[in-house]
Amino acid sequence: MADVTIEARNTIKAFGQGAQAVRALDDVSIQINRGEFFTLLGPSGCGKTTLLRLIAGFEMPTSGQILLDGADITDLPPNRRPVNTVFQSYALFPHLTVAENVGFGLTMQGRPKAEVAATVAHMLALVKLEAMANRKTSQLSGGQQQRVALARALAPKPKVLLLDEPLSALDLKLRKEMQVELKRLQTETGITFVFVTHDQEEALTMSDRIGVMSAGKLQQVGSPKDIYTRPVNRFVAGFIGETNFLPATGGAGGAKLGCGAVIDGVAANGAVTLTIRPEQVRLTAAAEPGAIPATVTLLVYFGTDTHLHLALPDGASIVARVQSPATGEAGLAQGQQVGLRFAPGAVQVLED
Amino acid sequence: MSPAEDRQARLSARNGWLLSAPALVILTIAAIGPLLIVLVYSFLTPGDYGNVVWEFSWNGWKSVFVEEDIFEGTLSLADAHLTIFWRSLSLSILTTVLTFLVGFPTAWWIATKPPKARAFWLFLITLPFWTNILVRTFAINQIIRNEGVLNSLLIWAGVIDSPIQLTYTPTALLIGMVYVYLPLMVLPLFAAIDRFDMRLLEAGYDLYASRWQVLRRIILPIVKPGIIAGSILVLVPCLGAYVTPRILGGGKMMMLGNFIELQFGQGRNWPLGAALSIVLLVIVTAALLIYVRALSGEKRHG
Ligand SMILES: Nc1ncnc2c1ncn2[C@@H]1O[C@H](COP(=O)(O)OP(=O)(O)OP(=O)(O)O)[C@@H](O)[C@H]1O
Ligand SMILES: [Mg+2]
Numbered sequence: 001m002a003d004v005t006i007e008a009r010n011t012i013k014a015f016g017q018g019a020q021a022v023r024a025l026d027d028v029s030i031q032i033n034r035g036e037f038f039t040l041l042g043p044s045g046c047g048k049t050t051l052l053r054l055i056a057g058f059e060m061p062t063s064g065q066i067l068l069d070g071a072d073i074t075d076l077p078p079n080r081r082p083v084n085t086v087f088q089s090y091a092l093f094p095h096l097t098v099a100e101n102v103g104f105g106l107t108m109q110g111r112p113k114a115e116v117a118a119t120v121a122h123m124l125a126l127v128k129l130e131a132m133a134n135r136k137t138s139q140l141s142g143g144q145q146q147r148v149a150l151a152r153a154l155a156p157k158p159k160v161l162l163l164d165e166p167l168s169a170l171d172l173k174l175r176k177e178m179q180v181e182l183k184r185l186q187t188e189t190g191i192t193f194v195f196v197t198h199d200q201e202e203a204l205t206m207s208d209r210i211g212v213m214s215a216g217k218l219q220q221v222g223s224p225k226d227i228y229t230r231p232v233n234r235f236v237a238g239f240i241g242e243t244n245f246l247p248a249t250g251g252a253g254g255a256k257l258g259c260g261a262v263i264d265g266v267a268a269n270g271a272v273t274l275t276i277r278p279e280q281v282r283l284t285a286a287a288e289p290g291a292i293p294a295t296v297t298l299l300v301y302f303g304t305d306t307h308l309h310l311a312l313p314d315g316a317s318i319v320a321r322v323q324s325p326a327t328g329e330a331g332l333a334q335g336q337q338v339g340l341r342f343a344p345g346a347v348q349v350l351e352d
Numbered sequence: 353m354s355p356a357e358d359r360q361a362r363l364s365a366r367n368g369w370l371l372s373a374p375a376l377v378i379l380t381i382a383a384i385g386p387l388l389i390v391l392v393y394s395f396l397t398p399g400d401y402g403n404v405v406w407e408f409s410w411n412g413w414k415s416v417f418v419e420e421d422i423f424e425g426t427l428s429l430a431d432a433h434l435t436i437f438w439r440s441l442s443l444s445i446l447t448t449v450l451t452f453l454v455g456f457p458t459a460w461w462i463a464t465k466p467p468k469a470r471a472f473w474l475f476l477i478t479l480p481f482w483t484n485i486l487v488r489t490f491a492i493n494q495i496i497r498n499e500g501v502l503n504s505l506l507i508w509a510g511v512i513d514s515p516i517q518l519t520y521t522p523t524a525l526l527i528g529m530v531y532v533y534l535p536l537m538v539l540p541l542f543a544a545i546d547r548f549d550m551r552l553l554e555a556g557y558d559l560y561a562s563r564w565q566v567l568r569r570i571i572l573p574i575v576k577p578g579i580i581a582g583s584i585l586v587l588v589p590c591l592g593a594y595v596t597p598r599i600l601g602g603g604k605m606m607m608l609g610n611f612i613e614l615q616f617g618q619g620r621n622w623p624l625g626a627a628l629s630i631v632l633l634v635i636v637t638a639a640l641l642i643y644v645r646a647l648s649g650e651k652r653h654g
Contacts, residue, residue: 056558057557058554058557058558077557078554078557078558079557079558079559079560079561079562080560083558084558084559085554085555085558087551087554087555089549089551091549091551091552091554091555092555093552093555093556093570093574094549094574095570095573095574104556104559104561104569105559105560108559108560108561108562108565108569109560152559153558153559156559156560
């Protein structure tokens, strides 16, 4: 059995009273393992921040429990939970220097001065800000402030570090750098990270496990590969990466598409939705037996890849991602007839 | 500096002087002029029926601090004057502390209201300014006198059996001064708290700070400029307060302002009055210097 650090049990959080009440969290249960990089992913307003604030202790659940190492901490105030937060706004203390900010938590815990100084020096080295120790936080760039916020939250060695979209204020290049940095920090410190983002690519590249949320409910929890290749429902499939949805009718021989083509090896009954990732759609010659005939309607060039928008005989459309043709090589053209094949096992049946 | 930058710097410096010229002229004529007159008067000889005789004398300044026994010609420290100085200073400091203790929670409470409600509460805070200070001070007197609202209420509630003698006591003076100067504390505090980023509170709690530590380590240092501004705004007029001590002190609780007035009136000792005014000015300037020092200390850090 996995070693669970933080756990939410049947937590419900409602804001407002009576008819106007909003369920920001609707019966969420989740277990996060020790030392893992766990990401909460979902669209805006799905309740990610609310779940994080419940774990941090800033909000009390309407019902349900929060457990840390198996002990119920639902009623503990934030300053008595060994859990620290990296705020989206950083929330650095403007009247303190970088070093004082980083040492704040330790000082409040009443650790001896020498220990605080040593830990602060270590943390600043970890986030590569030794040279900035005596600056005021207002004199730092966005990326540097981000690092201070990280160092400040990591310094007291919390059991769980909560990060609420910490990278969203950074520009793309810096964000990529910080993604690598965060991953490195997590490995080096071994602290459990609960990371919130609405950027699916960020979630896929950084996480050990991902929890996908929508409308206050946890839709699916699993490794990035699990979630990408085996989405449990239409929401997860559509939210993580790009995908094609094809209506089909299930039967004994496989699933039958609207255009009449039958896909074998798909176990389904009645009307279902199939999903297939664009990179799993293979192109063949138009006349190849067994291939589904299609017409290229649009070519979108992405550098290494090209997205082909294709029309099936019944008018349904599907996107395929293929490698862009090498320099000098002739590629496909709009209006061209091609054949389609789906990689074996790549077609998923979705419950809606 | 490039020639263009240089030209721009010179131009903005010149424009700065031009723009501030009207204010500087008024300040010079209206502030420094009278001040010089007061300074000169403090070194003259009192006239028999007030006014001054143009004859140099140290006596005005001497009698600020020492008393001459008319019969024996010995000098002793002017106890009465020092008592008045001390009373002025201690009452002013106490008033400042009390307005802060009352004003801080008030300002905090207003600053955490929704914007619309804030305007309303701030309006209520400034409402007393619309009434003449004399009227307000008499009103306080009516409330605290033996047959006044306060005593009647306390007796009715059974807290006390006989009325507390408040009128013409230091307590009465303190109540009056806190009441009169409270808005001057609340407004700068509100401005500072309004700018305070409430998210820092959560950051504080998250980093193991108790409520008290959050107040002491985060809120107070950050709103410090507001605290200093409010304190100066209360302390300075308190030191020179005249109407409130006159009415609520009933002549017994003389403060510097009243004492100075006495010298120009019944006392007929204009040089002493002038010297006392300058002492008051020095005290106020010292307070302001502490303020500026505290603020620039803040700047040095960031
Ligand atoms: N203090 C509050 N009072 C009332 N409603 C709230 C409060 N906090 C959150 N909500 C509501 O709860 C829902 C979930 O909010 P939450 O902030 O958790 O979303 P989120 O997933 O973090 O979104 P985002 O990606 O935009 O940050 C939203 O509908 C929001 O309007
Ligand atoms: Mg959020």
